Amino acid sequence: MLDSSRQRMAGGQDQKWQKDAADQNFDYMFKILIIGNSSVGKTSFLFRYADDSFTSAFVSTVGIDFKVKTVFRQDKRVKLQIWDTAGQERYRTITTAYYRGAMGFILMYDVTNEESFNSVQDWVTQIKTYSWDNAQVILVGNKCDMEDERVVSFERGKQLADQLGLEFFETSAKENINVKSVFERLVDIICDKMSESLDSDPTLVNAPKGTRLTDNPMPTNSGCQC
Amino acid sequence: MCDWINSNGINGSNANDYIDKTSIVSQIKPFSDKLLNSLETTSNGLTNGCPKSWEKSSVVTEKGAKSKGIVVSIESIESPTIDEVLDKVPLVYDPITKQLLLQRGFGNNNGLNGYKNGVNLHTNGFKKLNGVSNLIHENSSHGSNDKTIACEQYSTRNCSANNSVDNCFDDYLKALDERNDYSVVDCKQSPNKDVLCERRTVSQFNDNNALSLLDSNKDHSLEETTDGEYNGNNLREYNGNNNSDDNISNVDSSVLSLNLDDTESNCGSVFDSKPKKLFTLSLQSLLNKVKRNHNNNNISNNNSSVSNNSVNISSTTALILETRPPHLPAKPIHEDKQHKLEYEEMIRQSRKKEMKEMKARKKLSEKQRKQEQQVIEAIKVWNSDILPNWQKSKNCKKTRDQWWCGIPSHVRQRVWTLAIDNELNITEDIYRQCVIGSKDNIWAKHSVHCLEDEDCCGESAADLIKLDVSRTFPQLGLFQESGPYHEVLSELLGAYVTYRPDIGYAQGMSFLAAMLLLNMESEPAFVCLANLLNRQLLVSFFRVNQTVMNAYYKTYEEFFKENLPKLYKHFNEQKLSPDLYLVDYIYTLFSRSLPLDIASRIWDLFLRDGEEFIFRAALGILSMYYEVLLNLDFIYLAQFLTKLPEDIDSDKLFSYISGIHMTTGAEKTPFSDVLSTKLLENNNL
Numbered sequence: 001m002l003d004s005s006r007q008r009m010a011g012g013q014d015q016k017w018q019k020d021a022a023d024q025n026f027d028y029m030f031k032i033l034i035i036g037n038s039s040v041g042k043t044s045f046l047f048r049y050a051d052d053s054f055t056s057a058f059v060s061t062v063g064i065d066f067k068v069k070t071v072f073r074q075d076k077r078v079k080l081q082i083w084d085t086a087g088q089e090r091y092r093t094i095t096t097a098y099y100r101g102a103m104g105f106i107l108m109y110d111v112t113n114e115e116s117f118n119s120v121q122d123w124v125t126q127i128k129t130y131s132w133d134n135a136q137v138i139l140v141g142n143k144c145d146m147e148d149e150r151v152v153s154f155e156r157g158k159q160l161a162d163q164l165g166l167e168f169f170e171t172s173a174k175e176n177i178n179v180k181s182v183f184e185r186l187v188d189i190i191c192d193k194m195s196e197s198l199d200s201d202p203t204l205v206n207a208p209k210g211t212r213l214t215d216n217p218m219p220t221n222s223g224c225q226c
Numbered sequence: 227m228c229d230w231i232n233s234n235g236i237n238g239s240n241a242n243d244y245i246d247k248t249s250i251v252s253q254i255k256p257f258s259d260k261l262l263n264s265l266e267t268t269s270n271g272l273t274n275g276c277p278k279s280w281e282k283s284s285v286v287t288e289k290g291a292k293s294k295g296i297v298v299s300i301e302s303i304e305s306p307t308i309d310e311v312l313d314k315v316p317l318v319y320d321p322i323t324k325q326l327l328l329q330r331g332f333g334n335n336n337g338l339n340g341y342k343n344g345v346n347l348h349t350n351g352f353k354k355l356n357g358v359s360n361l362i363h364e365n366s367s368h369g370s371n372d373k374t375i376a377c378e379q380y381s382t383r384n385c386s387a388n389n390s391v392d393n394c395f396d397d398y399l400k401a402l403d404e405r406n407d408y409s410v411v412d413c414k415q416s417p418n419k420d421v422l423c424e425r426r427t428v429s430q431f432n433d434n435n436a437l438s439l440l441d442s443n444k445d446h447s448l449e450e451t452t453d454g455e456y457n458g459n460n461l462r463e464y465n466g467n468n469n470s471d472d473n474i475s476n477v478d479s480s481v482l483s484l485n486l487d488d489t490e491s492n493c494g495s496v497f498d499s500k501p502k503k504l505f506t507l508s509l510q511s512l513l514n515k516v517k518r519n520h521n522n523n524n525i526s527n528n529n530s531s532v533s534n535n536s537v538n539i540s541s542t543t544a545l546i547l548e549t550r551p552p553h554l555p556a557k558p559i560h561e562d563k564q565h566k567l568e569y570e571e572m573i574r575q576s577r578k579k580e581m582k583e584m585k586a587r588k589k590l591s592e593k594q595r596k597q598e599q600q601v602i603e604a605i606k607v608w609n610s611d612i613l614p615n616w617q618k619s620k621n622c623k624k625t626r627d628q629w630w631c632g633i634p635s636h637v638r639q640r641v642w643t644l645a646i647d648n649e650l651n652i653t654e655d656i657y658r659q660c661v662i663g664s665k666d667n668i669w670a671k672h673s674v675h676c677l678e679d680e681d682c683c684g685e686s687a688a689d690l691i692k693l694d695v696s697r698t699f700p701q702l703g704l705f706q707e708s709g710p711y712h713e714v715l716s717e718l719l720g721a722y723v724t725y726r727p728d729i730g731y732a733q734g735m736s737f738l739a740a741m742l743l744l745n746m747e748s749e750p751a752f753v754c755l756a757n758l759l760n761r762q763l764l765v766s767f768f769r770v771n772q773t774v775m776n777a778y779y780k781t782y783e784e785f786f787k788e789n790l791p792k793l794y795k796h797f798n799e800q801k802l803s804p805d806l807y808l809v810d811y812i813y814t815l816f817s818r819s820l821p822l823d824i825a826s827r828i829w830d831l832f833l834r835d836g837e838e839f840i841f842r843a844a845l846g847i848l849s850m851y852y853e854v855l856l857n858l859d860f861i862y863l864a865q866f867l868t869k870l871p872e873d874i875d876s877d878k879l880f881s882y883i884s885g886i887h888m889t890t891g892a893e894k895t896p897f898s899d900v901l902s903t904k905l906l907e908n909n910n911l
Binding site for chain 2: 037038039056057058059060061062064065066067068079081086087088089090091093094115
C-alpha cells in the first residue's frame with residue numbers, strides 16, 4: 001500500500017522537482033555561508049538574491065535554511081550552495097560545525113544595530129577557527145535603506161573591513177541595493193583565490209574542480225544522482 | 227438608373243404568438259430574399275410601366291395579405307440624390323392631422339409620373355416635422371379613423387457613395403437632438419385608401435449622441451436585404467418598434483425599401499395596409515417601449531444604440547446583443563452572427579461553470595458538514611468518555627484511536643494540559659512571580675549586557691525575545707508588534723527565562739510558546755511550556771547538548787534505515803546528515819516547517835506518543851516524498867526538507883506516518899531502547 005501511494009505521489013510531484021534536480025551542469029560549486037547576529041537580515045538578503053522577493057513577514061531561522069543558485073562568472077557556471085544560518089550565539093556550536101568546506105562567507109551586520117556591528121570581530125574569529133584558511137569573506141552592512149535609524153556609518157564599516165582585510169558593501173535587501181553585487185564579488189574573489197591556489201599547489205590540479213575545497217564533494221557534470 | 231420606392235406589407239402570423247428574435251429572423255430571411263428579388267424584378271419592370279411592377283412587387287407579400295406595393299420611378303433624374311428621389315415621393319403634409327400623407331390616388335394604377343407635388347422629405351421636410359411634438363400621442367389618440375399600419379424600417383445603403391441620405395438624417399438627428407425628445411414621423415395615405423404609407427422614425431437622444439432605437443429584428447431584415455454590403459459607418463437605422471409586444475408581432479416585418487441602384491443608395495420604408503386597431507395598439511406599445519427604453523437609458527447613461535425590443539432581457543444582456551453604437555462602424559453580418567454565437571456560447575459556458583461551482587460548493591459544504599459532524603462527535607467522546615476518566619482512559623485503545631484522528635480544537639487545551647502534565651508543579655503563584663521577576667531581571671536590563679550570564683554574553687535575552695516574537699508566525703499577524711498577542715508572548719517568554727535562567731531563551735522557543743498560546747491562556751501555557759522544555763529531547767536541544775543531540779540523530783538514522791533503506795542510502799551518498807533538517811523540526815516541533823493545522827496534529831500525537839513521534843513524523847515526510855527525494859542532490863534535498871511544500875495534505879501525511887514503524891531489528895527494539903544504547907555509546911566516546 002505504501003509503495004503504490006509512493007508511485008502516485010511521484011507522478012504528481014516529480015516533475016515539479018525534476019527541473020531543479022536536472023540542473024546538474026556546472027563548472028564549479030561553491031558553498032557559501034551567511035552569518036551574523038540574529039535579525040540582521042540574513043534570510044531576507046538570501047531571499048532577495050535567490051528569489052528576488054522581499055517580505056516584511058520574517059520568520060526567524062531555526063537551524064539552517066538552504067538555497068541554491070547558479071550564476072555565470074568569467075565564462076563559468078557556478079552553482080552556489082547557500083547556507084543561511086541561525087544567528088543566535090547559543091547555536092554557534094551547531095552552525096560552526098558547518099563552516100567546514102565553506103569557500104565564502106557573507107558576514108552581515110545591521111547598520112541600525114550597534115550590537116551586531118560589535119560582534120563582527122567575534123564572527124571573524126569564528127571563521128578563522130572553524131573554516132578553511134582560504135575561505136573568502138565579505139563584510140556586509142545591511143538595512144542601509146533605514147537611514148533614520150542608522151547607528152553605524154559607512155565609514156566605520158569600511159574602516160573595520162579594511163582593518164580585518166575584508167571586502168565591504170552596504171546593502172539593502174528591502175530596496176535591493178548591492179545584493180547581487182555582493183554575491184558576484186564573492187564568487188569572483190573565490191575564483192581568483194582558487195586559480196591562485198591551483199597555480200601555487202600543483203597537487204590540486206588533479207582534483208576535480210571545486211570539489212577539493214568542499215566538505216560535500218559534489219559530482220560535477222556527473223548527471224544522475226540516483 | 228432607376229430609383230425605387232417599393233412598399234410591401236407582410237402580415238404577422240398570429241397576434242398572440244410571442245415571436246422571439248430567432249424566429250423572426252428566420253421569418254424575415256425568406257421575406258427579404260423575396261424582397262430583393264421583387265426589387266430586381268420591379269426595376270426591370272419599371273421601363274414597361276408602373277402597373278406591372280406594382281403587380282410584381284405584391285409578390286413579396288406573404289400569406290396573401292392585401293397590402294400593395296408602390297413603385298416610384300425617377301427616371302428623369304440623371305444622377306439622383308436621395309433628396310431628389312424623395313421629392314418624387316408623392317407625400318403631402320397634412321396640417322390638421324400633422325402627418326405626412328401619401329398623396330391621394332397614389333398606389334392606384336395611375337402611374338407615378340404625374341405626381342410632382344410631393345412634400346420634400348429631405349432635411350427641411352424633417353425639420354418641419356420635428357416641430358410637431360408628440361406625434362405618436364396624436365397618432366395613437368386620434369388616428370382611429372385611419373387605416374394605418376405600424377411600422378417599418380428605414381434604412382440606408384451604401385451611403386458612402388452618396389451621403390445625401392445620411393446628411394439628411396444627420397440634420398434630422400440634430401434637429402431631434404435639439405428637442406431632446408422622440409419623434410415619430412408618420413406618413414400615411416388618406417383614410418379611405420387601402421394603401422397607407424407610414425414612415426416612422428423613432429430616435430432617442432442622449433448627450434448629443436444619437437441613440438437609435440434599434441429593432442434588432444429589423445436589423446436582420448435590413449442586413450438580409452442589403453446583403454451585407456452597407457457601409458456601417460454612415461449607416462443609421464431607424465426602426466419603429468413593432469414586435470416587442472404580442473400585438474405588435476402582427477405587423478412586424480413590413481418593409482419598405484427605397485432602392486437607388488445607380489447612386490448606390492438604398493433607403494427602406496414601409497407601405498402597408500392594416501386594420502387601424504393594430505396600428506393604434508402598436509403605436510401605443512411603441513410609445514411605451516420608447517419611454518421604457520428612455521428610462522433605461524437614462525439609468526444606464528449609455529450612449530450606445532439600444533434595442534427597444536429587449537424582451538425580458540436585462541439591460542446588460544441587451545446591450546451585448548446589440549449592434550455597435552452609431553459612432554462606430556457597424557459589424558458585418560457574419561461578424562454579428564459570430565458574436566451572437568460566441569455570446570451564447572459564453573453564456574452557456576458560464577452557466578455550466580456556475581453549475582459546476584455550485585456542485586463543488588455543495589460537495590465542499592457537505593464535506594465540511596460531515597467533518598463538523600465528526601468533530602462534534604469527537605468532542606462528545608472526549609468530553610463525556612475520555613476526559614472525566616483521564617488517568618484510566620488515556621492509554622486505552624479507543625482513546626488512542628480517537629487521538630490519532632487529531633484532537634478537536636475545543637478540547638485541545640484540556641487534553642494538552644493533561645497530556646503534558648505538570649511534573650514541575652508550577653502554580654499560578656509561581657507564574658505570577660516569574661512575570662513580575664522578568665520585569666526586573668529581563669526587561670529592565672533591556673539594553674544592559676548581562677555579562678554574568680554565560681548563555682547570553684553579548685546578547686541579552688530581552689533583545690532576542692523582542693527580535694523573535696514579531697518573527698513568530700508572522701502570517702497570522704498575532705504576534706507582530708501591533709498584534710494582540712505580542713505582549714502576551716513576550717511576557718510568557720520573559721517569565722520562562724526568569725523561571726529557568728539555566729536554559730534561558732533560545733530561538734525556537736517563541737514558536738513553542740506561540741503554539742501553546744494559540745490554544746490556551748497564558749498561565750496554563752506557561753505551565754505547559756515549562757514542562758515541555760523539561761523533557762529530555764527539548765531540554766538537551768535547547769541547551770545544545772551535542773552528545774545527547776548526536777544520540778538522537780543516530781537513533782533516528784536507525785529507524786530511517788529500517789523504514790526507508792533506499793532513501794537512507796541516497797542521503798548518505800549525498801552526505802546529507804539528519805541534523806541539517808532535524809534541527810528545525812525538533813526545535814519548533816514542526817510548527818515552523820508545516821502548516822499550523824498539521825503541526826497541531828503532530829503536537830497532539832507527540833503528546834500521546836512522546837518524543838519518538840517527532841522522528842516518526844520526520845520519517846513520514848520522507849516517506850511521503852520518497853520518489854521526489856530519491857532524485858534530488860544534496861543541496862536540493864536540504865532545501866526541500868527545510869522548506870517543505872505548503873500544500874501538504876494532512877490525512878495523506880498521517881497515512882504515511884502510520885506506515886512508519888518505530889521498532890528496529892528482529893528483536894523489535896523500541897525507540898527508547900535504541901536511544902539509551904546510543905546515549906551510552908556517545909558517553910563512552
